[in-house]
Amino acid sequence: MFLVKQAEEVEARMKRIAATKGVIGTLVVNPDGVPLRSTLDQSMTLQYAGQLQNLVALARSTVRDIDPQNDLSALRVRAKNYEIIVVTGDYLMITIQKLPE
Amino acid sequence: KDTATEQVTEDMLKEVVDIFISETDTFSLLDIPGTCVSVDADDADAIIARNSQYEEVCRNRAGHGKDVDRSVQTLNGATKNKQVQSNSLIMVDAGKSVMLMMIFINVLNTMTGNIPNHRTTDCPEAVMDSSRAAERSVASTATTVSVSGSLKEVEVDGNSLNTELEWELIVLSEKFQHCLLAMEKSILRNNSQPQLAAYRQLAVLEVKPDLVEPRKGGTESSQSPALECLWVFSCELSRGRSVSCMAWNRKNPDLLAVGYGGFDFGNQTPGLVCCWSIKNLKWPERVIHCDSTVTSLDFSASSPSQLAVGTRDGSITIYSVHSQDNRHMGPVWQLRWMQQELSSSGEEKEEALLSVGADGRISKCSCQCLWLLPLKRSVLTALTPGLCFDFHPTDSSIYLTGTWEGLIHKCSFSNTQQFVETYSKHFCPVNCVAWSPFNPDVFLSCSSDWTIQLWKQDHSKPLLGFTSAQKAVCDVKWSPKWATVFGAVNEEQLEIWDLNLSILDPVIVQPAAPGVRMTSLLFSSQTDCVVVGDSVGEVAVYQLKNFSVAERSQVNFSW
Numbered sequence: 001m002f003l004v005k006q007a008e009e010v011e012a013r014m015k016r017i018a019a020t021k022g023v024i025g026t027l028v029v030n031p032d033g034v035p036l037r038s039t040l041d042q043s044m045t046l047q048y049a050g051q052l053q054n055l056v057a058l059a060r061s062t063v064r065d066i067d068p069q070n071d072l073s074a075l076r077v078r079a080k081n082y083e084i085i086v087v088t089g090d091y092l093m094i095t096i097q098k099l100p101e
Numbered sequence: 102k103d104t105a106t107e108q109v110t111e112d113m114l115k116e117v118v119d120i121f122i123s124e125t126d127t128f129s130l131l132d133i134p135g136t137c138v139s140v141d142a143d144d145a146d147a148i149i150a151r152n153s154q155y156e157e158v159c160r161n162r163a164g165h166g167k168d169v170d171r172s173v174q175t176l177n178g179a180t181k182n183k184q185v186q187s188n189s190l191i192m193v194d195a196g197k198s199v200m201l202m203m204i205f206i207n208v209l210n211t212m213t214g215n216i217p218n219h220r221t222t223d224c225p226e227a228v229m230d231s232s233r234a235a236e237r238s239v240a241s242t243a244t245t246v247s248v249s250g251s252l253k254e255v256e257v258d259g260n261s262l263n264t265e266l267e268w269e270l271i272v273l274s275e276k277f278q279h280c281l282l283a284m285e286k287s288i289l290r291n292n293s294q295p296q297l298a299a300y301r302q303l304a305v306l307e308v309k310p311d312l313v314e315p316r317k318g319g320t321e322s323s324q325s326p327a328l329e330c331l332w333v334f335s336c337e338l339s340r341g342r343s344v345s346c347m348a349w350n351r352k353n354p355d356l357l358a359v360g361y362g363g364f365d366f367g368n369q370t371p372g373l374v375c376c377w378s379i380k381n382l383k384w385p386e387r388v389i390h391c392d393s394t395v396t397s398l399d400f401s402a403s404s405p406s407q408l409a410v411g412t413r414d415g416s417i418t419i420y421s422v423h424s425q426d427n428r429h430m431g432p433v434w435q436l437r438w439m440q441q442e443l444s445s446s447g448e449e450k451e452e453a454l455l456s457v458g459a460d461g462r463i464s465k466c467s468c469q470c471l472w473l474l475p476l477k478r479s480v481l482t483a484l485t486p487g488l489c490f491d492f493h494p495t496d497s498s499i500y501l502t503g504t505w506e507g508l509i510h511k512c513s514f515s516n517t518q519q520f521v522e523t524y525s526k527h528f529c530p531v532n533c534v535a536w537s538p539f540n541p542d543v544f545l546s547c548s549s550d551w552t553i554q555l556w557k558q559d560h561s562k563p564l565l566g567f568t569s570a571q572k573a574v575c576d577v578k579w580s581p582k583w584a585t586v587f588g589a590v591n592e593e594q595l596e597i598w599d600l601n602l603s604i605l606d607p608v609i610v611q612p613a614a615p616g617v618r619m620t621s622l623l624f625s626s627q628t629d630c631v632v633v634g635d636s637v638g639e640v641a642v643y644q645l646k647n648f649s650v651a652e653r654s655q656v657n658f659s660w
Contacts, residue, residue: 010272013281016384020288028271036268061200068205074283083291087284089276097288
């Protein structure tokens with residue numbers, strides 16, 4: 001029952017993140033590149049998952065080549081209109097947020 | 102044997118020396134007798150006889166004499182040239198660059214015996230599973246049309262059940278929850294960057310030129326101190342509840358614990374404690390549900406993750422903010438008080454309560470409860486309710502208590518029979534007492550009789566009294582930065598007083614929203630901000646602007 005409570009909390013948190021002001025979409029991608037959860041439509045999801053997979057791999061190899069004991073934890077790409085925030089662990093969590101103003 | 106050396110002289114060289122040479126015996130090193138014997142030798146006859154005997158034997162052998170000598174010639178055929186050509190070997194240069202990371206991972210795996218999960222780094226070419234085609238056909242065609250050639254499609258797992266199971270697993274993993282936390286904070290920081298920057302007194306990141314101008318003009322014209330509301334901590338859990346108490350974490354100045362609970366006497370609503378963090382303005386970091394209305398709370402200084410909460414029904418609970426689970430998840434099967442030796446000195450033994458529960462964890466808590474001085478009225482011996490206390494900033498054995506009667510007692514730990522001194526001026530319950538952090542002899546008290554009194558330690562009558570509105574003053578706190586500034590909250594407004602400027606009126610008055618009562622106040626230790634809680638569960642953070650008070654560390658109140 002403790003685990004159920006945890007799962008509910010995680011779902012609630014994800015909903016809150018998706019409902020935060022400015023957030024265009026969120027997605028969770030597993031290490032093989034398969035999107036598991038997404039609030040965007042299919043084509044956008046696949047696009048983001050595919051493109052970011054490569055970028056994350058490149059960033060991760062950069063970090064670890066310099067210091068093998070280090071690992072990538074988060075990656076932010078700030079563009080003119082919006083920002084893509086990727087938090088990595090085993091799974092990739094990607095959020096696209098529209099910048100204020 | 103000593104050898105004497107003689108010098109060779111000219112005469113010795115010219116001497117004639119005789120040398121005799123003789124022959125030694127012959128040493129025979131190898132002696133192989135020959136097989137040839139001369140005819141004239143002595144035993145030649147015997148040997149000749151033997152030879153002829155041997156010839157006889159050879160002649161008598163069967164098949165003798167049938168050997169015929171014959172010559173043969175091999176025929177050499179005519180030679181012919183023939184040409185053969187094989188396929189040329191294609192040589193290819195292959196090279197591989199190994200990243201340091203891969204070497205490290207492989208070494209780690211061989212040492213720990215892990216079998217690595219081989220994942221290809223490049224996405225394979227996708228084939229849309231025909232079973233899902235009906236669902237995704239529209240989208241997939243759109244994708245293939247719109248997507249450029251350099252994009253590789255992600256292989257879609259044909260089995261939807263797999264992804265669901267995987268999702269369940271992820272949701273339970275701690276790493277993912279951590280990811281979510283970090284994500285939430287990052288997003289919210291983006292949104293609320295200006296407010297957070299103002300709080301921390303940093304430069305605001307993006308400033309639009311047309312927005313800056315009017316603001317600048319506004320502040321330049323009026324240099325008067327003002328309060329600017331930065332943000333409000335409020336969530337759906339806390340809406341409607343009244344804020345009863347607030348406390349900053351001793352170690353992490355970004356963490357604020359707020360206790361909620363309705364103060365209606367008949368309404369026993371369950372209480373709530375929310376730990377808000379400056380980094381997440383929309384949702385509290387921790388939510389703790391209590392059985393009864395929360396009336397007071399405080400963080401521990403030595404173990405900063407421990408939060409003690411006092412509730413209306415008289416119980417004190419200590420929660421650990423560190424982890425999400427504060428109590429055993431199942432029945433507590435056994436408890437025991439144990440004497441535990443502190444490691445450094447074998448003398449001191451601290452008693453701790455150990456418990457084991459059905460969720461498989463053992464916890465230890467150690468605290469001691471002592472009942473201190475009872476508060477008695479001077480005339481009757483019944484106990485009078487105590488509403489607040491405050492410890493002396495430098496001498497921690499002395500503390501002040503404010504009572505329901507309006508009396509303030511100064512007590513000390515060493516004297517448990519009677520009060521050291523009693524201050525009486527208020528005739529209504531004293532809601533809060535606060536020692537001045539800069540001047541150890543001075544303290545403030547506020548009460549429901551609409552006044553705030555400033556006292557000096559040895560005088561039984563107050564030095565100054567402040568009244569500004571005809572409402573009960575709920576809370577008063579000294580500013581940690583400026584010696585003459587204090588803040589007070591009465592039911593309808595927040596007041597900031599500066600004794601340097603005026604002792605009759607507050608410097609800043611911030612009225613509350615209509616219908617809302619402000620209930621508690623805290624100054625932020627690191628920045629110029631004031632945190633105010635009110636009766637609808639909102640905790641507003643105000644920034645003090647244009648407060649140009651000369652910062653003096655010691656102020657002498659001379660009267």
